[in-house]
Amino acid sequence: xxxxxxxxxxxxxxxxxxxxxxxxxxxxxxxxxxxxxxxxxxxxxxxxxxxxxxxxxxxxxxxxxxxxxxxxxxxxxxxxxxxxxxxxxxxxxxxxxxxxxxxxxxxxxxxxxxxxxxxxxxxxxxxxxxxxxxxxxxxxxxxxxxxxxxxxxxxxxxxxxxxxxxxxxxxxxxxxxxxxxxxxxxxxxxxxxxxxxxxxxxxxxxxxxxxxxxxxxxxxxxxxxxxxxxxxxxxxxxxxxxxxxxxxxxxxxxxxxxxxxxxxxxxxxxxxxxxxxxxxxxxxxxxxxxxxxxxxxxxxxxxxxxxxxxxxxxxxxxxxxxxxxxxxxxxxxxxxxxxxxxxxxxxxxxxxxxxxxxxxxxxxxxxxxxxxxxxxxxxxxxxxxxxxxx
Amino acid sequence: xxxxxxxxxxxxxxxxxxxxxxxxxxxxxxxxxxxxxxxxxxxxxxxxxxxxxxxxxxxxxxxxxxxxxxxxxxxxxxxxxxxxxxxxxxxxxxxxxxxxxxxxxxxxxxxxxxxxxxxxxxxxxxxxxxxxxxxxxxxxxxxxxxxxxxxxxxxxxxxxxxxxxxxxxxxxxxxxxxxxxxxxxxxxxxxxxxxxxxxxxxxxxxxxxxxxxxxxxxxxxxxxxxxxxxxxxxxxxxxxxxxxxxxxxxxxxxxxxxxxxxxxxxxxxxxxxxxxxxxxxxxxxxxxxxxxxxxxxxxxxxxxxxxxxxxxxxxxxxxxxxxxxxxxxxxxxxxxxxxxxxxxxxxxxxxxxxxxxxxxxxxxxxxxxxxxxxxxxxxxxxxxxxxxxxxxxxxxxxxxxxxxxxxxxxxxxxxxxxxxxxxxxxxxxxxxxxxxxxxxxxxxxxxxxxxxxxxxxxxxxxxxxxxxxxxxxxxxxxxxxxxxxxxxxxxxxxxxxxxxxxxxxxxxxxxxxxxxxxxxxxxxxxxxxxxxxxxx
Numbered sequence: 001x002x003x004x005x006x007x008x009x010x011x012x013x014x015x016x017x018x019x020x021x022x023x024x025x026x027x028x029x030x031x032x033x034x035x036x037x038x039x040x041x042x043x044x045x046x047x048x049x050x051x052x053x054x055x056x057x058x059x060x061x062x063x064x065x066x067x068x069x070x071x072x073x074x075x076x077x078x079x080x081x082x083x084x085x086x087x088x089x090x091x092x093x094x095x096x097x098x099x100x101x102x103x104x105x106x107x108x109x110x111x112x113x114x115x116x117x118x119x120x121x122x123x124x125x126x127x128x129x130x131x132x133x134x135x136x137x138x139x140x141x142x143x144x145x146x147x148x149x150x151x152x153x154x155x156x157x158x159x160x161x162x163x164x165x166x167x168x169x170x171x172x173x174x175x176x177x178x179x180x181x182x183x184x185x186x187x188x189x190x191x192x193x194x195x196x197x198x199x200x201x202x203x204x205x206x207x208x209x210x211x212x213x214x215x216x217x218x219x220x221x222x223x224x225x226x227x228x229x230x231x232x233x234x235x236x237x238x239x240x241x242x243x244x245x246x247x248x249x250x251x252x253x254x255x256x257x258x259x260x261x262x263x264x265x266x267x268x269x270x271x272x273x274x275x276x277x278x279x280x281x282x283x284x285x286x287x288x289x290x291x292x293x294x295x296x297x298x299x300x301x302x303x304x305x306x307x308x309x310x311x312x313x314x315x316x317x318x319x320x321x322x323x324x325x326x327x328x329x330x331x332x333x334x335x336x337x338x339x340x341x342x343x344x345x346x347x348x349x350x351x352x353x354x355x356x357x358x359x360x361x362x363x364x365x366x367x368x369x370x371x372x373x374x375x376x377x378x379x380x381x382x383x384x385x386x387x388x389x390x
Numbered sequence: 391x392x393x394x395x396x397x398x399x400x401x402x403x404x405x406x407x408x409x410x411x412x413x414x415x416x417x418x419x420x421x422x423x424x425x426x427x428x429x430x431x432x433x434x435x436x437x438x439x440x441x442x443x444x445x446x447x448x449x450x451x452x453x454x455x456x457x458x459x460x461x462x463x464x465x466x467x468x469x470x471x472x473x474x475x476x477x478x479x480x481x482x483x484x485x486x487x488x489x490x491x492x493x494x495x496x497x498x499x500x501x502x503x504x505x506x507x508x509x510x511x512x513x514x515x516x517x518x519x520x521x522x523x524x525x526x527x528x529x530x531x532x533x534x535x536x537x538x539x540x541x542x543x544x545x546x547x548x549x550x551x552x553x554x555x556x557x558x559x560x561x562x563x564x565x566x567x568x569x570x571x572x573x574x575x576x577x578x579x580x581x582x583x584x585x586x587x588x589x590x591x592x593x594x595x596x597x598x599x600x601x602x603x604x605x606x607x608x609x610x611x612x613x614x615x616x617x618x619x620x621x622x623x624x625x626x627x628x629x630x631x632x633x634x635x636x637x638x639x640x641x642x643x644x645x646x647x648x649x650x651x652x653x654x655x656x657x658x659x660x661x662x663x664x665x666x667x668x669x670x671x672x673x674x675x676x677x678x679x680x681x682x683x684x685x686x687x688x689x690x691x692x693x694x695x696x697x698x699x700x701x702x703x704x705x706x707x708x709x710x711x712x713x714x715x716x717x718x719x720x721x722x723x724x725x726x727x728x729x730x731x732x733x734x735x736x737x738x739x740x741x742x743x744x745x746x747x748x749x750x751x752x753x754x755x756x757x758x759x760x761x762x763x764x765x766x767x768x769x770x771x772x773x774x775x776x777x778x779x780x781x782x783x784x785x786x787x788x789x790x791x792x793x794x795x796x797x798x799x800x801x802x803x804x805x806x807x808x809x810x811x812x813x814x815x816x817x818x819x820x821x822x823x824x825x826x827x828x829x830x831x832x833x834x835x836x837x838x839x840x841x842x843x844x845x846x847x848x849x850x851x852x853x854x855x856x857x858x859x860x861x862x863x864x865x866x867x868x869x870x871x872x873x874x875x876x877x878x879x880x881x882x883x884x885x886x887x888x889x890x891x892x893x894x895x896x897x898x899x900x901x902x903x904x905x906x907x908x909x910x911x912x913x914x915x916x917x918x919x920x921x922x923x924x925x926x
Contacts, residue, residue: 010632042632063552064636068391068523071640072745143729146742177685177726181716181748184725185630360742367710367741374708374767375646379582381575381776385783388580389496390541 001200001217004033004100006125008118009077010043011108011138012036013050014185018193019106020049023201027331030201033095037088037121039080039113040069056091058084058117070112074151077116085124092128101217102132104200105163107155110140110148110171115155122162132221135163136196138188139280139353141171146360153357156350165224165342167196167232168280170349195232195279199338202293202327213306215293215325220340223291223323228343229350231287232279235272236336237265239300266294266305267312269337274316280347288343289321290314296335298328309337317341391618391635393556394423394517394525396547398540399491399499401530401560402426403433403440404603405610409528411439412611419618423517423525427510427543429455429491429502429535446513448539449492449502456490492534496573499538510543514550523635524554526614527585531577532562532570541580554586554639558614560606561702561775563593568782575779578647578772587642587764589614589650590702592771613650613701616715616760619749626752627720633713633747638762641713641745646765647772649702653695654758657682657722681721683757688716688727689734695759696738703771710765711743718757720750731759739763 007016013036023030034051038044039059047055059065059080070076081088105122107114118135125133137159140148160166174188202215224230270292274284290313294301310324380386397406403426413419426433426440429449437445449455492498503510517525527544529536540557547555559581562570582588596606617638642648692714696706712735716728732746 040632040634040636042628042634046628066523066636068636068639069632069634071634071636071643073640141729143733145732145736145744147744150742175726175729179725180681180721181630181723181725181728182627182720182750363740363742367743371644371646371710371765375582375765378647378767378769378772379579381780383780386572386576386579386776386779388541388583389538389576390500390545390580 001030001102001203001220002032002100003030003200004095004097004103005031005035006103006105006121007034007036007047007050008105008107008121009038009111009114010040010046011111011185011189012106012114012118012136013038013043013047013055014189015106015136015138015192017047017049018186018189019197022190022193022197024049026197026329028197028201028204030197030204032100035091035095037081037113037117039065039067039077039117041067043069056088058087070116072112072147072151074112074116074155077112077114077118078120079116080113081117081120085120088121089124089128092125097129097131100131102134102164102221103129104134104136104196106136107159108138108140109152109155109159110138110144111151114138115151119155119158119162122159126162132164132224133162134224135159135166136169136192137166138169138171138192139349141175142352142356143175144171146356146363149353149356150360150364153354156353160227160229165227165230167230168347168350170280172349173277173279173281191234192279195234195338198234198295198327198336199232199293199340202295202325213301213303213326215291215323215327219323219325220291220293223289223321223340223342226288226343228288228345229280229347230340230342231282231344231347233273233276233339233341234336235269235276236334237269239296239333239335263302263305263308266302266337267309269294269335270309270313270339273337273339274313274341278341280344280349282341282344282348283346284316284341284344285318286344286346287317287319287341288345289319289323290317290342291322291340292324293327293338293340294325294335295327295329295338296332297330298326299330300335301326313339391419391524391638392421392423392522393419393618394425394519394522395420396424396517396525396527396543397426398527398529398543399428399533399536400430400433401533401603402528402536402540403428403437405528405558405560405607407437407439408607408611409614412615419615421518421521423522425513425516427513427535427539429499429539430457432490444516446510448506448509452502452505454498455492455502492538494534494569494573496534496538496541496576499534499536499540500542501538503539503542507542507546510546511550514546519551519553522553524556524586524639525551526556526558527581528558529560530562531559531574531581531590532566533573536560537573537577537580541577541584544581544584548584554642555584556642557581557585557588558591558610559588560591561593561771563597563599564774565599566593568778571775572779572782575772575775578775582645582647585645587645588647590647590769590772592702594771595699595703596701609701613652613760616652616717616758617650617713617762627750629748629750631747633715633745633749637745637747638713641711641743641762641764644710644765646710646767647702647769648762648764649700649704649766650763651695651698651700651761652758653691653698654756655683655687655691656756657719657754659755681724683718683722683724683727685724685727685730688724688757688759689730691727691757691759692731692734692761695761696735700763702766702769704763704766705768705770706738706763706766707740708766708768709739709741709763710767711741712739712745712764713762714744714746715749715760715762716746716757717749717751717760718754719752722757723748723750735761 005016007013016034016036020031034054035056036047036050037056037058041057044055044057057067060067062080062083064076065080070080103125105118107118109115122133140152169192174191202220203217292309292313306324310322314320314322395406395409397403406424406426410420410424424440424444425446426444427446427448431447434445450457492502525547527540529540531537544555544557559577561574591610593606596609597603714732714735716723732744735744736742
């Protein structure tokens with residue numbers, strides 16, 4: 001697939017940057033157009049792979065933003081993006097849309113810019129283009145607190161209704177102990193970038209190299225066509241590890257001239273992908289459609305293996321709409337399986353976020369209601385006998 | 391975040407001097423947008439970091455303002471001024487024997503500021519509001535200049551600038567005079583509604599009466615700088631969750647009073663050999679020391695911050711919004727600790743409006759947590775100040791009531807109680823007052839302790855015409871009373887002393903007698919000049 005990618009806000013920008021990094025490392029060429037949009041000048045300095053002229057600061061003339069972010073307030077984020085929509089549109093003009101198959105908008109839903117400006121950008125894109133627009137959203141962890149949950153719950157509604165498919169990433173599922181703040185976000189973004197790029201980059205390779213099992217962009221788009229929220233699973237095997245089972249297989253295969261990993265191994269990889277951490281934990285059987293991409297040297301991927309894996313997933317996901325194919329990467333030293341579960345409707349984390357958001361909203365309203373009164377009562381004595389100086 | 395620093399009064403000048411000095415020579419926070427205003431030049435002499443053009447002396451031509459050069463010995467008025475000056479000086483009560491300026495009278499401070507508004511506006515040209523994200527007015531709220539001039543400056547700033555205006559206001563301790571408590575209670579009442587946020591600094595918590603103000607100043611400097619510290623966009627390592635100026639602004643946007651905590655834990659610094667350093671310089675060795683802190687360390691640090699002394703002690707659960715900044719070497723900043731700490735704050739404060747960010751600094755030798763609680767509404771210290779202020783005001787009113795013979799006058803005054811604050815009129819009045827005032831001051835000169843009376847007199851002056859003052863000249867008799875009244879806890883003493891003279895002075899207090907109440911309010915609220923003629 002060929003993508004135009006747009007990162008909105010701090011998390012979105014970093015995600016796009018990691019995607020570009022992974023692309024570069026693995027010789028893929030998925031992101032044909034890149035753009036990051038932010039309200040904070042400092043955050044725009046972070047990406048390493050996004051060209052300087054593809055970083056857009058919005059709201060620098062906005063009274064509340066002034067290039068210093070939106071203070072975690074989604075409403076301000078949306079307002080700022082609406083005000084600067086002309087500028088955003090002008091930047092899109094450079095995008096040769098006929099060169100791409102789809103547009104991917106990445107954003108963190110817990111912050112102010114991603115949650116607020118993201119949907120505004122998507123609205124505008126929907127008006128301008130017929131190509132499908134996919135959302136890639138990072139959901140805040142429970143520990144991040146009520147405000148991010150409220151931003152996310154509200155923004156999730158906008159995203160899911162506006163995009164053609166929303167790929168969710170749950171911070172909570174990916175947190176691990178012992179990380180520093182920096183490492184934590186870096187690792188999560190890398191994991192997500194790996195999954196997204198491996199999935200969507202399938203079918204971008206020149207026609208000549210494409211085998212008969214090859215996954216096509218249209219297959220991926222068809223699977224995503226369901227709308228709703230999607231989750232991605234991933235597993236990979238290092239082919240060069242001398243002491244690993246697989247490498248033994250590799251040699252054995254060469255000897256036997258079988259040129260492929262046996263079907264059981266392939267199926268095992270897929271099972272691992274589904275049962276390992278999904279980008280958002282969900283009930284696999286609630287998926288509407290599913291798709292498996294095997295990325296690696298085509299010699300390692302047996303047709304039989306693909307088929308048995310497909311059947312297994314068809315069973316697991318309880319849907320007949322399961323596609324499977326390979327993405328030949330002859331130079332790759334790993335074999336990776338990516339599983340896309342499209343339109344999963346049973347994702348407990350989303351419910352949790354919504355509950356947390358409702359609590360947060362109530363607390364915010366309570367505080368709003370008594371704020372003026374409490375300040376007045378603090379600064380005046382009981383009988384209001386003390387007068388102000390001026 | 392760029393922050394203009396505007397110091398008012400002795401305490402304000404010294405704190406701004408400290409802040410400006412501590413931020414570093416290239417002024418990353420203020421960008422050299424600094425201005426200090428005082429009614430007496432003495433505090434300016436102690437400044438090293440504030441340039442001459444950033445210092446504004448006002449009131450030097452105002453008849454009621456005592457300048458240090460004035461012949462204090464010959465002029466009775468000068469003595470009084472001296473007393474009040476020390477009151478106003480939060481930073482150096484102990485060290486400064488001279489009392490200059492507006493004599494602890496916020497009304498006079500406000501009057502002087504209004505009169506010199508054109509001068510102040512001109513001086514504000516040194517502050518470029520397009521260069522800064524906000525302005526911070528720094529003042530001692532118990533002082534006449536800090537509170538009076540500060541309030542007028544604040545009013546002016548909010549009307550000319552679109553940027554948020556914050557106030558850093560020092561609150562007097564229990565050891566300081568009742569009058570200062572009264573001034574500060576009214577100062578809080580005045581500045582909180584006008585400012586976008588107020589950071590009261592509690593001297594009771596932070597100032598040991600035996601010491602100078604170093605501890606308070608250092609505490610304030612450390613906290614303000616760590617909150618507003620500006621990050622250059624290019625400084626490595628970049629924060630993952632940057633605290634942008636708008637994060638601070640949003641946290642403070644609810645108004646009210648805010649309070650700051652800052653705790654840190656020192657890290658063991660391993661001495662590096664020159665080879666290691668050289669290798670590092672050459673980029674040959676990524677210095678990857680093992681982290682000394684983990685999730686638990688960070689979490690306890692946040693807990694520690696919650697338990698620590700805030701710049702203004704308060705009930706944590708009355709907080710409206712919270713900002714948490716975690717600083718230190720990047721390898722020490724545990725993500726889990728950061729998140730657990732943040733979640734802990736949500737439980738402790740009961741608010742969900744918590745913004746948190748990291749501020750990695752590879753060169754740091756400590757991990758620190760800076761905590762901003764915005765709009766705390768349960769603040770025992772402010773209530774205590776108000777109680778003291780009311781007691782003081784009531785006592786004054788009582789005294790004046792006893793003294794008062796002319797009830798009709800008081801009644802008339804009462805009518806005017808609720809009139810708005812015509813400071814201009816007051817100014818006119820004060821101008822006229824000169825002669826009478828001097829006499830008053832002379833009489834009171836002995837009463838160094840009783841700043842209260844001074845304050846009242848001034849108020850009276852403002853409201854009253856010269857004639858009134860002349861009538862009041864009885865104040866000369868007051869001198870004894872003034873002496874007794876150092877700590878005006880005893881109403882009896884006050885009553886004695888005040889009998890004749892204090893009528894004019896102490897009419898200000900609203901007490902049992904309805905008549906008195908009007909008087910009090912009038913001076914502060916800015917009664918109309920009309921009252922004075924009536925009195926006369």
